[in-house]
Amino acid sequence: METIKDYISANKDRFLNELIDLLKIPSISADPAYAKDVLKTAQMVQQALENAGCDHTEICETKGYPVVFGEKIIDPNLPTVLVYGHYDVQPPDPMNLWTSPPFEPVIKKTELHPEGAIFARGACDDKGQMYMHVKAIEFMIKNDVLPCNVKVMIEGEEEVGSDSLADFLEDNKEKLKNDIILISDTGMIANDVPSITTGLRGLSYVEVEVTGPNRDLHSGIYGGAVPNPINVLSKMIASLHDENGKITVAHFYDKVEEVSAEERAEMAKAPFNLEEYKKALDIGNVQGEEGYSTSERYSIRPTLDVNGIWGGYTGEGAKTVIASKAYAKISMRLVPHQDPDEITELFAKHFKALAPDSVKVKVTPHHGGLPYVTNMDSIGYQAASKAYEHTFGKTPIPERTGGSIPIVALFEQVLGSKTILMGFGLDSDAIHSPNEHFGVWNYLKGIETIPYFYKYFTQLSRQ
Amino acid sequence: METIKDYISANKDRFLNELIDLLKIPSISADPAYAKDVLKTAQMVQQALENAGCDHTEICETKGYPVVFGEKIIDPNLPTVLVYGHYDVQPPDPMNLWTSPPFEPVIKKTELHPEGAIFARGACDDKGQMYMHVKAIEFMIKNDVLPCNVKVMIEGEEEVGSDSLADFLEDNKEKLKNDIILISDTGMIANDVPSITTGLRGLSYVEVEVTGPNRDLHSGIYGGAVPNPINVLSKMIASLHDENGKITVAHFYDKVEEVSAEERAEMAKAPFNLEEYKKALDIGNVQGEEGYSTSERYSIRPTLDVNGIWGGYTGEGAKTVIASKAYAKISMRLVPHQDPDEITELFAKHFKALAPDSVKVKVTPHHGGLPYVTNMDSIGYQAASKAYEHTFGKTPIPERTGGSIPIVALFEQVLGSKTILMGFGLDSDAIHSPNEHFGVWNYLKGIETIPYFYKYFTQLSRQ
Numbered sequence: 036m037e038t039i040k041d042y043i044s045a046n047k048d049r050f051l052n053e054l055i056d057l058l059k060i061p062s063i064s065a066d067p068a069y070a071k072d073v074l075k076t077a078q079m080v081q082q083a084l085e086n087a088g089c090d091h092t093e094i095c096e097t098k099g100y101p102v103v104f105g106e107k108i109i110d111p112n113l114p115t116v117l118v119y120g121h122y123d124v125q126p127p128d129p130m131n132l133w134t135s136p137p138f139e140p141v142i143k144k145t146e147l148h149p150e151g152a153i154f155a156r157g158a159c160d161d162k163g164q165m166y167m168h169v170k171a172i173e174f175m176i177k178n179d180v181l182p183c184n185v186k187v188m189i190e191g192e193e194e195v196g197s198d199s200l201a202d203f204l205e206d207n208k209e210k211l212k213n214d215i216i217l218i219s220d221t222g223m224i225a226n227d228v229p230s231i232t233t234g235l236r237g238l239s240y241v242e243v244e245v246t247g248p249n250r251d252l253h254s255g256i257y258g259g260a261v262p263n264p265i266n267v268l269s270k271m272i273a274s275l276h277d278e279n280g281k282i283t284v285a286h287f288y289d290k291v292e293e294v295s296a297e298e299r300a301e302m303a304k305a306p307f308n309l310e311e312y313k314k315a316l317d318i319g320n321v322q323g324e325e326g327y328s329t330s331e332r333y334s335i336r337p338t339l340d341v342n343g344i345w346g347g348y349t350g351e352g353a354k355t356v357i358a359s360k361a362y363a364k365i366s367m368r369l370v371p372h373q374d375p376d377e378i379t380e381l382f383a384k385h386f387k388a389l390a391p392d393s394v395k396v397k398v399t400p401h402h403g404g405l406p407y408v409t410n411m412d413s414i415g416y417q418a419a420s421k422a423y424e425h426t427f428g429k430t431p432i433p434e435r436t437g438g439s440i441p442i443v444a445l446f447e448q449v450l451g452s453k454t455i456l457m458g459f460g461l462d463s464d465a466i467h468s469p470n471e472h473f474g475v476w477n478y479l480k481g482i483e484t485i486p487y488f489y490k491y492f493t494q495l496s497r498q
Numbered sequence: 499m500e501t502i503k504d505y506i507s508a509n510k511d512r513f514l515n516e517l518i519d520l521l522k523i524p525s526i527s528a529d530p531a532y533a534k535d536v537l538k539t540a541q542m543v544q545q546a547l548e549n550a551g552c553d554h555t556e557i558c559e560t561k562g563y564p565v566v567f568g569e570k571i572i573d574p575n576l577p578t579v580l581v582y583g584h585y586d587v588q589p590p591d592p593m594n595l596w597t598s599p600p601f602e603p604v605i606k607k608t609e610l611h612p613e614g615a616i617f618a619r620g621a622c623d624d625k626g627q628m629y630m631h632v633k634a635i636e637f638m639i640k641n642d643v644l645p646c647n648v649k650v651m652i653e654g655e656e657e658v659g660s661d662s663l664a665d666f667l668e669d670n671k672e673k674l675k676n677d678i679i680l681i682s683d684t685g686m687i688a689n690d691v692p693s694i695t696t697g698l699r700g701l702s703y704v705e706v707e708v709t710g711p712n713r714d715l716h717s718g719i720y721g722g723a724v725p726n727p728i729n730v731l732s733k734m735i736a737s738l739h740d741e742n743g744k745i746t747v748a749h750f751y752d753k754v755e756e757v758s759a760e761e762r763a764e765m766a767k768a769p770f771n772l773e774e775y776k777k778a779l780d781i782g783n784v785q786g787e788e789g790y791s792t793s794e795r796y797s798i799r800p801t802l803d804v805n806g807i808w809g810g811y812t813g814e815g816a817k818t819v820i821a822s823k824a825y826a827k828i829s830m831r832l833v834p835h836q837d838p839d840e841i842t843e844l845f846a847k848h849f850k851a852l853a854p855d856s857v858k859v860k861v862t863p864h865h866g867g868l869p870y871v872t873n874m875d876s877i878g879y880q881a882a883s884k885a886y887e888h889t890f891g892k893t894p895i896p897e898r899t900g901g902s903i904p905i906v907a908l909f910e911q912v913l914g915s916k917t918i919l920m921g922f923g924l925d926s927d928a929i930h931s932p933n934e935h936f937g938v939w940n941y942l943k944g945i946e947t948i949p950y951f952y953k954y955f956t957q958l959s960r961q
Contacts, residue, residue, distance in 0.1 A: 253930065
């Protein structure tokens with residue numbers, strides 16, 4: 036029997052080229068102008084599952100973009116792994132900061148990726164990481180070493196909040212029935228420091244609109260006498276944190292899980308160099324909640340960040356206008372046991388109360404997600420840990436990361452199964468940023484590691 | 499001798515038609531596509547000055563659009579009035595809000611203009627107001643009642659910053675030599691409340707840039723641990739005003755002229771209805787510096803307003819990004835005796851000092867202008883006041899307006915003479931906005947009033 040290593044050696048170029056073809060299609064779910072490309076990508080993913088050897092593949096319509104489904108059932112009595120991924124990508128803006136066009140993938144060497152990395156929007160998040168599974172499944176089916184059943188569900192709305200997924204899960208509980216869910220949409224600490232994400236932050240994302248005068252005004256004639264919505268919004272945003280970096284929204288921290296000193300000590304073992312961190316980001320200093328380390332601030336603590344702000348004249352040169360409206364997009368990362376809907380409501384109430392009587396304020400919820408924690412004692416976690424040990428030669432570190440994959444909590448609620456997050460990207464891969472990339476080594480290491488998860492998971496399930 | 503009233507009666511239709519012809523040419527200085535139209539308008543203005551009876555007219559080339567010059571010198575020993583105006587207009591955008599095409603002038607009745615108003619871009623600002631002077635001069639020359647010398651200087655770059663004017667003034671000091679400058683490029687309070695603008699605010703306009711991390715980051719992975727430039731900028735902007743609405747920039751108020759209680763009492767006589775003001779702008783309340791009335795806030799007090807802000811993701815939907823940079827355009831309206839260059843420097847110093855050590859800050863000056871005040875005791879002001887008394891039957895109210903006409907300060911610096919601002923438009927005439935218009939009554943009232951200024955100014959100059 037061909038080993039996975041041999042199979043990768045023999046097919047490496049094809050694996051890369053197939054991914055590159057997938058990356059060429061701008062499947063930007065946030066922008067309706069790319070609807071055709073998103074749909075085309077769904078078809079390509081279906082074809083890829085077909086080619087990998089799935090018995091049944093399907094493009095499942097939803098009220099939004101479709102979910103691509105595929106499966107290989109070898110024996111109903113064996114366990115079933117459900118793979119989740121997404122084929123949509125973030126918008127590439129700001130375009131001018133890309134060193135090569137976001138949808139013309141190229142392989143370039145970097146300091147952290149001496150064997151080269153594929154530069155393209157979606158290279159890591161999530162086309163590249165999703166495609167590792169397709170290729171690992173291909174290996175197992177073609178070589179007849181698939182030890183259990185596998186189902187694959189790849190959606191096209193992850194970057195815009197997975198709006199159709201809840202309905203899809205509810206409507207397809209039987210079809211999606213599984214023993215464990217496997218996702219590669221996170222990262223690991225370093226190529227020589229494998230890690231498994233055990234905790235994810237939740238999310239509450241809102242858009243706010245502050246209206247001053249009913250039309251744009253001349254700042255000479257009205258300036259100083261009327262509420263300027265940009266100044267007002269700035270002041271409201273400024274007041275959302277106190278001098279210790281704590282969020283001032285009333286009752287915001289009420290349900291926050293206080294992580295034990297023991298667990299904080301365990302987490303502190305992960306390698307972290309503050310000077311290198313600052314240097315890599317070229318920042319004069321870090322900034323955050325008093326009383327917590329940098330890695331705690333982005334993992335076990337909730338946060339509030341403005342993700343976008345706009346209002347008034349933003350073109351070349353000077354225009355002396357007082358805008359009628361100013362806007363901001365604001366997101367809060369949540370930790371166990373904060374509830375996104377409740378937090379959104381607390382925020383809206385607080386934000387409206389902040390506004391002076393001179394302006395009108397609107398708060399529109401965008402989307403939210405529950406925080407999530409995986410138990411390290413579960414056979415899913417143990418199987419993943421053994422898979423990494425086999426291919427990396429090291430026990431992976433359990434890691435709580437700051438990002439949110441709201442669907443992980445949803446999966447548990449609707450499908451009743453736990454999720455294992457096996458991420459092979461690096462923090463420096465610039466997902467959601469210009470010059471997103473994914474190491475060729477990481478891509479192939481993912482393909483190599485995944486089959487071992489199936490092997491150990493099936494073994495541990497039998498015990 | 500024909501009186502000005504008789505002359506207007508006899509020539510009213512011609513006066514309107516000549517202005518309408520001038521308004522048909524889209525002399526948009528901001529858009530190079532209209533360069534030919536701008537130049538054609540200059541030629542029409544020269545021809546109009548010729549027709550009015552000027553001895554000498556000329557199109558004076560500059561590095562930008564030309565200045566049209568004309569003069570009628572009747573006796574070198576008599577005083578000389580220099581009229582300034584501009585023949586260029588603002589772009590008409592947004593086009594879809596015009597109820598009739600901006601360059602197809604039509605006369606329509608409005609609530610405030612029961613005798614009709616000419617609707618067209620430039621009707622009030624400044625073709626209509628400039629042409630009042632041409633017609634008043636025509637009357638005085640044709641009827642041999644011009645009591646002094648007159649020079650006319652009409653430029654074509656006022657709407658784009660009068661870039662060539664400083665050089666033109668420097669190069670033509672002798673040609674432009676005068677005793678008083680007369681401009682109609684402002685408004686008056688109402689048709690039954692004549693007013694003369696005595697003060698204009700100055701301007702310091704800057705753009706600021708706050709840089710956090712060296713690239714856009716995923717807010718889940720980095721949020722809470724790194725400086726978010728939008729949050730930081732918001733906080734910096736918020737701190738630019740204290741709780742009393744005072745600007746916190748150090749030494750900002752050091753040179754501000756404190757207007758006397760007497761002058762404030764005089765100004766307070768201008769009709770102002772706070773409830774109507776709030777209703778017209780649909781604001782819940784006014785907002786500004788404690789201790790000053792609304793009309794004082796926009797006239798005799800300096801202000802700071804954000805004119806534009808942008809950063810991060812501003813498109814549809816949600817993107818969980820921490821931006822690398824955030825920007826704002828900030829302008830300060832200045833009052834006597836604040837110096838725009840000095841204020842810009844104070845601002846830059848203060849703003850940079852505000853920044854936490856986690857970010858980098860850049861402040862770029864855009865442009866500035868000196869504030870200006872006309873002394874009510876001057877013979878120029880007295881002559882204008884008597885002219886209004888004669889034709890309106892009321893003493894005009896001295897008014898300080900919030901806008902800036904930087905060239906007025908420039909005239910004083912280079913030519914050494916004071917300016918009288920006799921404006922006949924209304925605030926509601928929608929200059930710089932869709933549906934700009936100028937009352938037929940106002941146009942003719944201006945033509946009627948101007949000759950009296952010449953009469954009284956010459957008389958008062960002799961005393």
